[in-house]
Amino acid sequence: MPQQNSIVVNATDLALGYARKAILRNINLSIHDGQFWFVVGKNGTGKTTLIRALLRQLSPLEGTLEFGGDFTDHSKLGFVPQFNQSDDTLPTTVEEFISLGSVGLRYTKAELRSNLQYAIERMHLEDLTKHSYWSLSGGQQQRVRIARALVRRPQVIIADEPTSGLDVDIQRVLLQQLLELNQQDGITLIVVSHNWAAVEKYGTHCAYVKDDSIQVLQSEEFSALSELFGEAV
Amino acid sequence: MESSFYEDLAFNWSLYKNMFVQGLLIALTLAIVGVPVVARNQIFKGAAISSASTLGIAIALMIAQYSTVHHHTPDDIHADEWLHSDAFKTLMAVTTAIIASLVVVGRGKTRNSYEARIGWIFLFSTVGANLLVANSPHSLEEIHRVHSSSILGAVQSENVLLTVVALVTVGLFIKTWRTQMLVATDPEMAGAVGIKNSRWQWGYAIWLAVCIGFSIRFSGVIFTFGMLVLPVFVARSICRSMCGVLLVSPVIAVACTLLVFMGELIPGWSTGFPSEQLTIFLVAVLLIPTTLFRRNR
Numbered sequence: 001m002p003q004q005n006s007i008v009v010n011a012t013d014l015a016l017g018y019a020r021k022a023i024l025r026n027i028n029l030s031i032h033d034g035q036f037w038f039v040v041g042k043n044g045t046g047k048t049t050l051i052r053a054l055l056r057q058l059s060p061l062e063g064t065l066e067f068g069g070d071f072t073d074h075s076k077l078g079f080v081p082q083f084n085q086s087d088d089t090l091p092t093t094v095e096e097f098i099s100l101g102s103v104g105l106r107y108t109k110a111e112l113r114s115n116l117q118y119a120i121e122r123m124h125l126e127d128l129t130k131h132s133y134w135s136l137s138g139g140q141q142q143r144v145r146i147a148r149a150l151v152r153r154p155q156v157i158i159a160d161e162p163t164s165g166l167d168v169d170i171q172r173v174l175l176q177q178l179l180e181l182n183q184q185d186g187i188t189l190i191v192v193s194h195n196w197a198a199v200e201k202y203g204t205h206c207a208y209v210k211d212d213s214i215q216v217l218q219s220e221e222f223s224a225l226s227e228l229f230g231e232a233v
Numbered sequence: 234m235e236s237s238f239y240e241d242l243a244f245n246w247s248l249y250k251n252m253f254v255q256g257l258l259i260a261l262t263l264a265i266v267g268v269p270v271v272a273r274n275q276i277f278k279g280a281a282i283s284s285a286s287t288l289g290i291a292i293a294l295m296i297a298q299y300s301t302v303h304h305h306t307p308d309d310i311h312a313d314e315w316l317h318s319d320a321f322k323t324l325m326a327v328t329t330a331i332i333a334s335l336v337v338v339g340r341g342k343t344r345n346s347y348e349a350r351i352g353w354i355f356l357f358s359t360v361g362a363n364l365l366v367a368n369s370p371h372s373l374e375e376i377h378r379v380h381s382s383s384i385l386g387a388v389q390s391e392n393v394l395l396t397v398v399a400l401v402t403v404g405l406f407i408k409t410w411r412t413q414m415l416v417a418t419d420p421e422m423a424g425a426v427g428i429k430n431s432r433w434q435w436g437y438a439i440w441l442a443v444c445i446g447f448s449i450r451f452s453g454v455i456f457t458f459g460m461l462v463l464p465v466f467v468a469r470s471i472c473r474s475m476c477g478v479l480l481v482s483p484v485i486a487v488a489c490t491l492l493v494f495m496g497e498l499i500p501g502w503s504t505g506f507p508s509e510q511l512t513i514f515l516v517a518v519l520l521i522p523t524t525l526f527r528r529n530r
Binding site: 055056057073074075077078079081089090091092093096099100101102103104130132148152158 | 415425469472
């Protein structure tokens with residue numbers, strides 16, 4: 001297990017929103033290196049607002065939001081969007097799709113090759129590298145999107161509902177792979193989800209977004225509140 | 234007999250070389266700069282910017298006509314020369330193309346609002362250009378020539394300008410194609426990893442408009458819009474990767490232009506059809522078997 005001591009994200013009395021209108025207030029949380037966080041809550045409660053702040057796309061209205069360790073810039077951040085916004089307007093292979101994850105970083109060709117290999121192996125995509133990304137199933141496409149985040153060799157991965165719309169079995173496989181990345185590679189995970197069972201099984205921490213605020217829970221507190229969350233999420 | 238062939242070839246070359254080079258440069262440039270247009274699924278953006286560019290030429294013609302009627306002093310006459318120059322028409326074509334491109338930059342809040350803006354620009358520009366010059370037969374003929382596409386009358390100075398545009402386009406895409414493709418195909422991901430999406434979109438919109446503006450001025454709407462999207466369509470049908478499309482699209486555009494324009498150069502090979510329209514027709518026909526190939530793959 002990686003050491004869980006250095007702070008990756010620290011929010012103090014944070015208020016987030018748009019056009020000076022706060023959607024979330026009084027957020028206090030500390031995300032440490034190697035933790036597996038879930039962000040849960042009903043639709044429209046502000047999960048995306050929180051994620052946008054963590055992606056540095058939204059400035060705090062009040063309070064402070066600090067990033068530590070290697071997470072002080074985007075170079076060690078991997079992101080897995082919920083849906084790929086593009087249509088199949090252009091062909092792309094799995095390998096090319098994954099390699100686009102390194103855009104913005106100054107890798108040598110050798111480093112890019114090495115990171116590409118790492119991402120492909122970690123997501124078990126060796127047999128699919130030359131396939132068309134568009135010909136893959138939903139579960140395979142999601143594994144490729146996670147690999148695209150991994151090619152940056154991230155310290156933190158933020159995933160927006162990575163299991164949404166997938167079969168239960170595929171969800172389980174995908175979450176297991178994320179857990180391996182967390183436990184074996186020490187990658188801090190922040191995953192938006194509606195799946196409370198996944199939170200209980202895999203998460204170390206949970207940020208429950210409700211009524212314009214965030215309640216932070218540790219794993220030992222999950223069971224006591226699972227019934228409540230089971231209804232709410 | 235043989236010496237006559239070479240003499241005719243030499244004569245044709247002296248006559249058509251600027252048109253030949255201009256066609257190749259425009260084909261090369263547009264087939265590259267059109268890849269993100271297709272990647273973003275913004276095909277008619279090209280048509281709208283082309284029409285806006287035509288409106289710019291119509292405005293330039295009307296300003297020149299107004300100036301001719303109203304000049305009184307020697308200074309006015311000097312200004313009149315500039316307003317009648319090709320450079321002024323080119324400047325207006327590029328300026329209106331940039332304005333149109335910036336109006337439709339990005340996808341808009343919804344797909345509907347984006348499509349509505351594209352449709353409005355296309356119709357406003359097309360009708361506006363025709364109405365502006367409707368009472369001036371000479372100007373109307375020039376606008377019709379722009380609509381129908383013709384590179385006849387190309388001159389060397391234009392080719393120097395187009396060479397610069399082509400070289401900058403090739404250089405930009407070699408340097409930034411991966412970022413361009415990520416911003417075009419997955420802006421959410423690009424933004425998340427720190428790419429300034431809006432800067433890239435605005436920068437690309439301006440360069441696209443510059444390329445279209447120059448191309449419209451020199452080759453017309455059909456050739457410009459056709460070269461912007463059709464070679465990319467063909468390339469995506471036969472390639473497996475975005476990188477492949479970026480390489481194959483200009484090859485197809487240049488090869489088809491070369492094939493048709495060679496007909497004008499080689500004595501006895503001329504079809505008698507307008508080369509620009511025949512080139513676009515050739516690429517459009519090529520799209521049929523390649524699309525079938527894609528479906529069966």
